Amino acid sequence: MAILVFVESAEGKIKKSSLEAVGFAAAMEGDVTAIALGSEVDESELSSLGNYGASKVLHQSDERLNKGVIQAYSSVIAAAMESENADILVLANSALGNPVSARVAIKTDASLVSNVTELPDTSGEFTVKRSIYTGKAFATVSLTKTRKILAIKKNAIELKETGGSASVESFDSPLNDADFAASITSTDKTTGEILLPEAEIVVSGGRGLKGPENWGMIEDLAKELGAATGCSKPVSDMGWRPHHEHVGQTGVKVSPQLYVAIGISGAIQHLAGVNSSKNILVINKDPEAPFFKAADYGIVGDAFEVVPKLTEAIKAAK
Amino acid sequence: MKILVCITHVPDTTSRIAFTENNTKFDSNGIQYIIGPYDDYALARAVELKEETGGSITVLNVGTQETEPTIRKALAIGADEAIRVNAEPVDSFFVAKQIAAVAGEGQYDMILMGRESIDFNGGMVHGMVGELLGIPSLSPVMTLELDGNQATMTREIEGGKETLQLNTPFVAGCQEPIAEWKIPNMRGIMSARTKPLNVIEPAEDGTATKLEKFELPPAKGDVKMIDADNVGELVQLLKNEAKVL
Ligand SMILES: Cc1cc2nc3c(=O)[nH]c(=O)nc-3n(C[C@H](O)[C@H](O)[C@H](O)COP(=O)(O)OP(=O)(O)OC[C@H]3O[C@@H](n4cnc5c(N)ncnc54)[C@H](O)[C@@H]3O)c2cc1C
């Protein structure tokens, strides 16, 4: 069974969520070919995908693909499915992967399921489990078309290193003007930071922090933990933090190993974005804050006292 | 400017989710339904664009009769007319085909949707419709400005945003801060009663997935409370029990 995996990179590195997608495909016991787009990722980085189970990597090293152009990406990926005879495409759920895979599904007449949380069951019909109602429930669905596309949620699988290395081949699917009908005129992106959807640990602050000037202690704790920073919706609505840090029902959905919520009450819409975290730590001065019901660990206390102490204690424990 | 806004009819964000009939049906007992929050942003921006440039707004829902109060609410917020495709929205593939069929008839300058529905969270329908119609599809879109038939948008990317330019027609999956949610006023509610709500039968059949069963996540274990004066204990737990340090 030939499986194609679309891998994304950021700053020349394959994203962790894409490594998980490769590992997921390998665990399906398929013959795994990855496809990478753009000229910013080099051959040695691509061949390292072998370490996660890819045997081959197709690389369309076209500068026009250095940015995530939705239509162009979907054209190349559909062409790669065709040329590899791959009936299955696996990718990571992401702000780029999902809109791209939707177009690929139409181009290739495939069944598409996003937010996949477990390996498929292929013993009878091909079924997968996915999260629905923003993490409040799961559905098992069968994919009825011959071709199938799975967009997987972070932490759907544990990464295993195999020690292998993959061969890298250049791929050159023709692109036309229509593929670039939406032209990206500028990009405004933080660099060198851990991306929120990719992070293993997330430290988030809410309205309890009183103002943007108090984010220093959040950043210090995040730095000590190697974490990304997040926030609640009112915090980004008030402009204390950038919008792409807003976690929840209407924001980013995260599934880290540890989510730390500081001065966040735990409204159901916020919980919807964090309920697939492995562990949740809540720091809130109100013992009745609803977030404690969803937490694994909790401290009742004033964030302005507890957070600096916690940062020090983590530093000391290293 | 002719704008098509596609809306979902979904449980309010505070709803407790439960299932019936041996975990094969959503339990709508006691559930309040709303316009999908992202679709509501799309609608709000459509109303603003209409105020700026004139034109008309059509709202579209693929759903059974029970979605009509939600559709009326969209009319009260400022849409001029509504279309309901009379069918159970079985999966995103089916829904996208219905929307593309309506859009293909209507010569819309833009099709605005939410970035995702909050029941199935597919984040797929806009891309599928864009591909079916052979026009660009962008999502998640944070701002949308128009100058004649040229649109400028910002799209959220991981760790930031990008600015794009393109011509109409296109499909956009919207999210905040594209516009502020609008609350219908009395005049809107009154006029919504007489605005046209056309019910049409599904154009084409065909699904790509089949639901087998639902399930709820396992109950969460009890929270371990640690004294605020004892953060050292917390660090040990994070290290040795949770194994995250
Ligand atoms: C349709 C819809 C969608 C929404 N989507 C989202 C979403 O995606 N994400 C989201 O976050 N919200 C969302 N919301 C808003 C949500 O309902 C809450 O209003 C919001 O999450 C509250 O943010 P908060 O916890 O930061 O603020 P608050 O509710 O004001 O809570 C502040 C908390 O800080 C604590 N606190 C105060 N001072 C201190 C201190 N010194 N030390 C420690 N703790 C302190 C307080 O006890 C309190 O619990 C949505 C709402 C709606 C209606």
Ligand SMILES: Nc1ncnc2c1ncn2[C@@H]1O[C@H](COP(=O)(O)O)[C@@H](O)[C@H]1O
């Ligand atoms: N049944 C439906 N009727 C009308 N529009 C829909 C329907 N389902 C989804 N949409 C639109 O497609 C967007 C993305 O939905 P989804 O792909 O299900 O996450 C939604 O925000 C709506 O704008």
